[in-house]
Amino acid sequence: DGGITQSPKYLFRKEGQNVTLSCEQNLNHDAMYWYRQDPGQGLRLIYYSQIVNDFQKGDIAEGYSVSREKKESFPLTVTSAQKNPTAFYLCASSILPPNTGELFFGEGSRLTVL
């Protein structure tokens, strides 16, 4: 089945630790995205990538880093510089351009900082 797989689903981190969230897609989509969602809030764009080895900052990139070494993979690292990392993180992919408006989302990764 085609889709997006995020892991882990739940993650606990101590303050000062970096953590990497995995996102893999087998939809052959060119574009991939990382969003953050806080309780009762909408989605805010962290980073996006339209091609391998290239990515752009979104609205809230500070404290995060990404890589796009393969078309299928777009991992997100939440660094210790991110002041409030506890959130629900969603990875998505789409065709380019995204005129159909359809983003395919993974099931999300829920990060809690202890």
Next chain:
Amino acid sequence: RKEVEQDPGPFNVPEGATVAFNCTYSNSASQSFFWYRQDCRKEPKLLMSVYSSGNEDGRFTAQLNRASQYISLLIRDSKLSDSATYLCVVITKAAGNKLTFGGGTRVLVKP
């Protein structure tokens, strides 16, 4: 002003009633609009596109008002299963096909 704004609700709706809510956008160059549905603690999923002339999908009707820069979603004959958060998405080609999500409107359908 936020690029895309929604009333967060919640809209408490009796089962079988009709509910409607809007999403306003600030960039007049935005050209594509969509509604997503997000269930509690789940990922968002595309509900429907919004066409210039308005469109229906079963009990759901979406409309676009370019002059006032808002889109709307109307749900008729509400079901308990319609309880969710509805997110609008705006695509602006002039900004490199940027997708912007609204904050979502929470709908609670009660028996």
